[in-house]
Amino acid sequence: MHSDIPITATGRTAVADDMTVTPVALSDGPREECGVIGVARPDGEGVAQLAFFGLFALQHRGQEAAGIAVSDGHRARVHKAAGLVTNVFTPEALAPLNGYHGIGHTRYSTTGINSDRNIQPFLVETMHGPLALAHNGNLVNAGALRDELLGRGFALSATSDSEVMTLMLAAAGGSSWEERIERTIPAWKGAYSLVILGADRVIAVRDPWGFRPLSVGRLPTGGHAVASETCALATLGCVDIDEVQPGEIVTLCDGEMVRRQVLAPATDAARCTFEFVYFSRPDSSWAGRNVHDVRQRLGTELAHTCPVDADVVIPVPDSSIPAAIGFANASGLPFNDGLIKNRYIGRTFIEPTQDIRERGVALKFNALGGNLAGKRVVMIDDSLVRGTTAGPLVGLIREAGATEVHVRITCPPITHACHFGVDMGHDGDLMAARLDTEAICEEIGADSLGFLPLDAMMRAVGNADGSNSGYCNACFTGTYPVPVAPPGTKSAFEGVLG
Numbered sequence: 001m002h003s004d005i006p007i008t009a010t011g012r013t014a015v016a017d018d019m020t021v022t023p024v025a026l027s028d029g030p031r032e033e034c035g036v037i038g039v040a041r042p043d044g045e046g047v048a049q050l051a052f053f054g055l056f057a058l059q060h061r062g063q064e065a066a067g068i069a070v071s072d073g074h075r076a077r078v079h080k081a082a083g084l085v086t087n088v089f090t091p092e093a094l095a096p097l098n099g100y101h102g103i104g105h106t107r108y109s110t111t112g113i114n115s116d117r118n119i120q121p122f123l124v125e126t127m128h129g130p131l132a133l134a135h136n137g138n139l140v141n142a143g144a145l146r147d148e149l150l151g152r153g154f155a156l157s158a159t160s161d162s163e164v165m166t167l168m169l170a171a172a173g174g175s176s177w178e179e180r181i182e183r184t185i186p187a188w189k190g191a192y193s194l195v196i197l198g199a200d201r202v203i204a205v206r207d208p209w210g211f212r213p214l215s216v217g218r219l220p221t222g223g224h225a226v227a228s229e230t231c232a233l234a235t236l237g238c239v240d241i242d243e244v245q246p247g248e249i250v251t252l253c254d255g256e257m258v259r260r261q262v263l264a265p266a267t268d269a270a271r272c273t274f275e276f277v278y279f280s281r282p283d284s285s286w287a288g289r290n291v292h293d294v295r296q297r298l299g300t301e302l303a304h305t306c307p308v309d310a311d312v313v314i315p316v317p318d319s320s321i322p323a324a325i326g327f328a329n330a331s332g333l334p335f336n337d338g339l340i341k342n343r344y345i346g347r348t349f350i351e352p353t354q355d356i357r358e359r360g361v362a363l364k365f366n367a368l369g370g371n372l373a374g375k376r377v378v379m380i381d382d383s384l385v386r387g388t389t390a391g392p393l394v395g396l397i398r399e400a401g402a403t404e405v406h407v408r409i410t411c412p413p414i415t416h417a418c419h420f421g422v423d424m425g426h427d428g429d430l431m432a433a434r435l436d437t438e439a440i441c442e443e444i445g446a447d448s449l450g451f452l453p454l455d456a457m458m459r460a461v462g463n464a465d466g467s468n469s470g471y472c473n474a475c476f477t478g479t480y481p482v483p484v485a486p487p488g489t490k491s492a493f494e495g496v497l498g
């Protein structure tokens with residue numbers, strides 16, 4: 001559904017009230033977070049289309065909803081809805097989104113349950129003109145900030161921290177959006193990589209811990225783009241790609257890029273290690289490291305720390321493919337495909353019938369019997385979260401004739417929930433928080449199970465001494481880089497509006 005600004009000052013955005021989203025999860029993995037994109041072109045040529053293709057490249061980060069807001073200098077418009085980027089944006093939906101500046105968002109719900117009113121970008125009218133915001137991350141103090149806004153008489157229409165951020169900026173004092181941002185962000189604790197749209201500019205903002213990636217590049221035909229991952233900037237043909245630094249705000253306006261360090265970077269930077277293990281696309285780079293290369297090194301370290309006598313190494317596609325290659329190269333075992341994934345199933349909005357639900361992972365994976373029968377198989381997977389997928393996959397491989405199945409995981413056991421924008425469930429949901437390695441191995445029916453130790457993972461990420469320096473590893477260690485108020489659930493705001 002489309003909405004033009006001006007709209008109500010309470011920030012009500014334009015999504016049909018009767019639209020309910022009930023996605024069906026078909027995977028056990030940590031859920032994707034969100035992806036953001038911003039585009040600024042002085043000639044205004046194809047801004048919404050560029051934002052669309054940027055979001056399309058970020059689809060892996062969120063598959064529940066998508067939106068784009070564009071400003072022509074006077075008026076801002078937004079179109080957003082539940083569904084994949086290609087479902088939400090038809091040519092008819094994109095056509096009215098004309099302007100010089102645009103931002104976009106693809107969503108998996110982190111704070112705020114997956115409801116239409118939480119779909120981003122949030123677009124509000126303010127006394128300074130239109131303001132739209134799209135957010136990747138999660139504030140750990142959003143509840144207190146929300147209470148403060150309610151105490152000041154604000155009306156809130158959504159249940160996410162991103163709406164809180166939008167309204168705080170809308171109400172802030174200052175003579176420019178940059179000044180209002182600078183005054184507001186010291187109150188925000190936690191993870192935020194933001195793209196913000198004003199009438200005549202796009203502003204990128206990154207938290208001082210640097211939890212989530214955010215990069216900016218120069219468009220080949222003039223102007224700039226900013227995106228969660230460099231793969232989206234490469235898709236748009238960007239050159240001179242650089243990271244938005246922790247604590248930095250970057251303004252894209254009139255074909256120029258202006259960078260300002262407004263908050264000192266945290267002394268203990270906290271880049272999310274899981275971006276390398278699972279989330280980011282392998283053709284993205286972050287902190288000067290290519291994700292595919294890191295994953296291959298994860299496999300190499302895994303072969304050294306958890307060796308096994310076997311006949312073939314297979315990945316759980318797609319994110320474990322580079323690690324399986326690394327494991328095979330380092331161990332001297334042959335690499336082959338053993339599981340074929342339906343790449344299009346993702347998260348479906350169609351409720352499966354009971355008999356299809358019982359088929360579980362078979363909906364998503366088929367085993368290649370010819371590559372598995374009579375073999376001792378090493379199955380490489382990126383992570384083990386709730387533990388609902390590993391067992392059925394081991395079963396599929398055995399049914400295909402494997403004589404042994406050895407599971408190797410490219411990160412340590414996940415024992416703690418994430419409060420910085422990744423939905424892994426709560427501590428009680430996490431298999432490794434309840435069971436030790438031996439018990440997990442028994443439960444998933446594997447012949448052996450090995451997790452990559454923390455220091456080996458960090459060596460693969462790029463810290464030669466195996467230290468955590470510069471990275472968040474809280475889901476493995478329970479040591480949170482920002483104090484976390486218990487208990488943060490993603491639907492914590494739903495008491496009033498849920």
Ligand code: SF4
Pocket residue numbers: 211271272273274275417418419420421422472473474475476
């Ligand atoms: S807790 Fe884990 S998933 Fe969350 S930011 Fe830290 S490393 Fe990433």
